[in-house]
Amino acid sequence: MSGPRRRAERHVAVAFGVAALAAAFFAAMYVLGDDTQLLGLGLLVAFAGLAVGFALWAHTLLPQGPFVEEREPMISPLPERRALASEFARDEAPLTRTALPRRMLTLALGVLGLAALFPIRSLLARGPNPWRALADTPWRAGARVVNDRGRPVRPGDVAEGGVVTVFPEGRAGIGDAAVLLIRVDPADLELPPGRENWAVDGLVAYSKLCTHAGCPVGLYVKQTQQLLCPCHQSLFDVLGGARPVAGPAARPLPQLPLGVGADGTLVARGGLSGPPGPGYWRKT
The missing domain is CATH 2.102.10.10 (Rieske [2Fe-2S] iron-sulphur domain)
Incomplete structure (x- = not known):
């Protein structure tokens, strides 16, 4: 794998990693305290990390088009059609071949999803009892x-x-x-x-x-x-x-x-x- 592509994958992974850490920070602040500013900061950084990660992925790891090949209309021979299909499959490979960004994206979305479950506690019948408080x-x-x-x-x-x-x-x-x-x-x-x-x-x-x-x-x-x-x-x-x-x-x-x-x-x-x-x- 080339050096620029390796660096691009690392940048995407770092962005998703920041999103995961921010989501964990949000969950911790929800449990430990009620500072709404810190809660908002955690969500802001989490979604910003996802946005940056997706943007970097799109601009550095996915094929950049459009791809146009000028040619006369004709029915291509079977070997050429197979070669073309293979070429398209190879161009789509970054979606499945970039393991590190994909794993960090899964981690970020997983942590953010778990953090989103914490506020549900406030909506349950077993939440804070006003009389006790x-x-x-x-x-x-x-x-x-x-x-x-x-x-x-x-x-x-x-x-x-x-x-x-x-x-x-x-x-x-x-x-x-x-x-x-x-x-x-x-x-x-x-x-x-x-x-x-x-x-x-x-x-x-x-x-x-x-x-x-x-x-x-x-x-x-x-x-x-x-x-x-x-x-x-x-x-x-x-x-x-x-x-x-x-x-x-x-x-x-x-x-x-x-x-x-x-x-x-x-x-x-x-x-x-x-x-x-x-x-x-x-x-x-």
Whole structure:
């Protein structure tokens, strides 16, 4: 095989190889993350590699025509007709004789086809569950309660009528993990059934994200013992499990079960009672 033809085959093979690698990159990015720019880049390079490979193949490996032979009309002898058929068969040989580009093309199309199967996972019934995704917060049983500076909080750190924004240890500042710690008179608590032991010495903890539009519920009205969302004036009853009593919010603020660790600091005894934040995704 001549040197120029060998180089041409290698160029075509490299183009198809780049397409295969880009398709594998697309599949890896789909599994490892959700960066749409990287996903788009992977597809762009994959299809560009195929396009370049096909173009090089057409211009360097296939016979270049047109082929015209001027001659008088006549019936050719049988040997000449056979020779002509053989010549045509030989001209078509690059389609079957160029093994390296053909194999790389098969590899590129195969990898790209497999990569195209990955997004199908998002369309299946077993795909991501919105309820699980929204309910998955850093709060876990045994997680220590810390303030916005990462310092552990003890029951005595919150005065009666006081409010402190707290987070799970190691995740201070995480938006969906923000919880309001409020001290009330234990005798006044009327928590929902099953939550009687979720408070510690009158300390109750509720998600800071309003269940209407996700605004921070940071205003505590001590006189009425209610939390007020400043965005749309939803009111939540602190004593009654943070159920909404006014405004557009239709779902209570998720509550965090509290306990005291061996070192005397507050800890979570489990996750939030429900997904924090807006409830627009949930049928009511």
